[in-house]
Amino acid sequence: MNFFEVIRFSLRGLSANKLRSALTMLGILIGVAAVILLVAVGNGSAKAISDRIEALGTNTITVMSTGRGGSSSTSLTKDMADALIDEEMAPDVKSVSPVVSSSATMTYEGTDHSVGTFVGTTPAWFTASTTPVGRGSAFTDDDVAQGRRVVVIGKTVAEELFPGVDPLDKQVTVGGALFTIVGVLEDKSSTGFDDANDRAVAPLTAVQQVLTGYGALTSIVVEAADPDKVDAVQGQVSTILNQKLDVDSSSTSTPYRIQNASSLLETQSETAATFTTLLGAVAAISLLVGGIGITNIMLVTVTERTREIGIRKALGAPRRVILTQFLIEASLLSVLGGALGVAAALIGSQFAIVGVKPVIVPSSIGYALGVSIAIGLFFGGLPAARAARLRPIDALRYE
């Protein structure tokens, strides 16, 4: 009796009990798909968080003043921002954007909108803060130098003031002055409660002239040449600022604070790691539960057929042939069920689950598939081996 014949026997055995075969495969399918999807959802939510943090700009640092009351000795000035562009002392700095910001009310043809953040800065800010201009264009260095009243508005502002109208080249009133809209920012995902799209960006000089006055800067955004150089840049910036602000090098407190997006990212990845561990544990438990399900159905399937094994033995089937037949049946069920489970998980991962876009972890496919197939084979093969060893009469009497 050759191997091919045994395979035909197995296929006949499976098709003779279509419902049971289908249910067994369904059990394996659900086990495998659940594990893969669970890990994918966890991975997806971790990735979503890190994407949002990366959207803040990972290779920038933000210098903010901690001084209160605008005392001139501790506030950041345009002068300091200019000092940071220094080939000698700060070689890793790519760009420096001084920022002033305030809130302001924008008016267009009688419609008011209170803009969340009205930012005055230089063109470098757009790349440094990863806030690209979607339509129209950003303002230029020349605009900053001339103090031209041009403005780039966020999506929310555009929708509020210009419903169904192209906002480009329209003139709006801010703080009694006319600003011309030159561009609209690209849609940006919000990082917190603030709407990142509810903002307007204008040249630093124009905003200082119209809104904030020529006093202190709100912050300075410094862009590093490379994400790996962020820490170096942070050191260089603090050295220069300490010099400018006459801070004693031994002093522990500085009048400014440096916010580093990469340190935020680091905290986040630690959180994500914990999260992944947690999900891994959940996945392992579901794999265990799924495995017990597979064990159950395999044991039942084979035990139920002990009598059939007895008949086959009485007809002269050698133990090896019976064992091979049942092993092939078990592996076909496990492999097919597992493959369908992977397919189901891949299809399921195309849809957002409770607001999270799942991201498949390739190794989870291997683990889920491997464990289910191993369990299927073991618990399909073991009782079959036991039944095949029975004397035919005992197998026949088995109820």
Place this chain on the structure above:
Amino acid sequence: MSRPVLQVTDLKKIYGQGEATVHALRGVSLTVERGDYLAIMGSSGSGKSTLMNILGALDIPSSGQYLLDGVDVSRLSDGQLALARNRLIGFIFQAFNLIPRTSAVANVELPLAYAGVKPKERRRRAMAALEVVGLADRAGHEPNQLSGGQQQRVAVARALVTEPALLLADEPTGNLDSKSTDDVLQVFDDLSAAGRTIVIITHEREVGDRAKRLIRLVDGGIVTDTRQSPLHLPPVGAAPVAQGRAMVAGRHTR
């Protein structure tokens, strides 16, 4: 004279231990010649089923010798036992024991498949065996689409398809009505007339009467051993009307 198909000497079978010991067989000795048609009768618990399972190599005796076609069965390995069950013995069960949800012809083919016969030859021989039991037109039916008598005849076809030296039937008519019983017994008569060696277990008088030789078993021992008709002649039940089918059986199986 050729060597006997079956020869058992002082066969004993003991179940359980200590207080619960049951002596199912207390030293049975028996020789069955080629071409004989032997019926073993006995009441429930007389040990006839135990004897049958041992004769069919489905069970092993506690002691005693069992020669099947001159081969000592107790010395066979598991693989050789499988071979002996496949080639030398055709076993017919009271409960039919067809593989469920599998067509009649596939059931009959099964022993041939284990014997390594090629699919085409297998199909031909299985159909021939179904022809012998008069069920060639039901070849594609699954067991649950057949009546009890038909299922038992499929089982008979399955038992004789490998042309075994010995046909063993354990209460083949126990689950059948009288009409089906007649059908199945007619098949046995025809097979016997065609020269098959048959051992049949029964507790029904009319089944025992048709055999050439009758053994009565009481409490695990043989009490009577009667020859009812000569060894070399067709059995009494093989009526002339059945002669046609006997001829068919003879042509297909020998």
